Amino acid sequence: MALRKIALVGVGKIAIDQHIPSLAKSDDWELAAAVSRHHQVEGVPNYKSMDEMLGAHPEIEVVSLCMPPVPRFEYARAAIAAGRHVMLEKPPGATLSEVYALEALARDAGVTLYATWHSRKAAQVATAKAWLMGKAIERFTVTWKEDVRKWHPNQDWVFEPGGMGIFDPGINALSIVTEILPDPIHLTGAILKFPANRDTPIAADLDFYHPHGATVSAQMNWDHSGADIWDIEAVCKEGVLKLEKGGGVLLIDGTEQPGAIGQLDGEYPQLYADMAALVSSGASEVDLRPMLHVSDALTLGKRQQVSAFEW
Template identity: 55%
Template sequence: MTPIRIAIVGVGKIARDQHVPSIAASADFDLVATASRHGSVDGVPSYPDIEALLEKVEHFDAVALCMPPGPRHAAALTALRAGKHVLLEKPPGATLSELDDLVALAAGQRVSLFATWHSRFAAGVAQAKQWLASRNIRSVRVDWKEDVRKWHPGQAWIWEPGGFGVFDPGINALSIVTEILPMPIHLTAATLQFPENRTQPIAAELTFADAAGERATATFDWRQTGPQTWDIRASTDDGDLLLQSGGARLTIDGKMVVDGRDEEYAGIYRRFAGLIAARESDVDPRPLRHVADAFMVGRHAFVEPFED
């Protein structure tokens, strides 16, 4: 089978760390070009923007959009109008409404649109979903705490409007929660902590409920040094489940069930190849909707200034 010819638009940290090696390791894809104002990949033709890419590279099939969420919508429209399959890095856009016309355009063009949530492809997530499906869930607790200086060094855009702040990693937790829970939940309360010198939050406390009442809480914090925490706990009538390391490790009632490696982006590209083969799209807005709700109903608190 001929590999899918793909281009990366936006060659930053996530593209270099995850997309480039995952494409290189995949038999389904061949990286033929990049488009970026500041980055490139050795040995791969590079262009300043998606318009130049489309003008100069005649034969390719798909694009992976890895730039910040603000400009991603315009790039996605351009790619879809050109008949390209489109992979959106998470979050899929700066707003929920941006997704509507992308979904409609992809359907009209008969190409695939994939809004990726890489944490859903962590090793323990699928089995956690299966285990919870038939159980009565009493409570869910999320602790997602990391060091922004380690994971987003010098990325000023992440503190600007549309950059999401602590919800950039926090949305990964929400993508797992919305995947593994058998019932829908909605946000009921939130407190967002904003550094005095930033326009996006550095920490957040969230409370969620379902039809039966309050069911889940989450703490997101970007100020944690030392060991990093990416944990989701679920208490059920039949025992307790714990996802750690961002979903890579699954423990049930203290017994290790899954202890996997980081192969999330390999899973993303397998899924994208399957979508392209079937001419289907996969766009789940639920994690982004929870973030939007937090900004809508959350109480804003101000904390000390933050400097990189």
């Protein structure tokens, strides 16, 4: 079967590290063009204008958008208007309203829209979800700490309005939480720590309501020194589950379960396989639950000012 042609829009760190290698190994896709103001992809036509790329390549069925969330709506709207299927890097947009608008546009145009959550594809997330089903959860804790200087070096947009700050990585945790918890939760309170010279928070403490009385909380920090900590722990009457390394490692009552792999390994190839399946079936997938928690945190959160942040 011939490979479907896809264009990559926004050639930054995540595209270079994950999207391009995943597409190169894919049995479904051929990377046929790229759009970027600053970088080029070897071996394919490169453009600085989205409209120019769309006009030059009517054979490209799908556009994968990897730029920061604030400008993404206009690019997605243009692709949908041109009859192309659209794949959105997380978070799917700068606001909930614009993603709902894209969902409606895609539905009316008869094209696929896929709001991806790569952390849900981590090796042990599905196993964790299955284990938690039917368990009596007493305490559920998320600890998500990393160094923004490592993952977004000198990228000021993450601290600008719409950049989401700590919720850029923290939404990865929330995507796993909303996938594996058997019952829906909602935010009841938050403390958001804003650097004195920045517009988005660098740390957050979150508390949630759980319908069966479990204590659910999250601690997130983007100014963390040392090794990254991407852990989720569920203390249940039947035992203790712990996901480590962003869902790549699973422990049950302290015993590591088979199938562990590194953070991000296998996640993006699975996203592109899922996109191929969605396009083939004519379906869309737009789950905004992780983004709802972020919106609620920014609504309910108590703001605390902390020291200025410098790169």
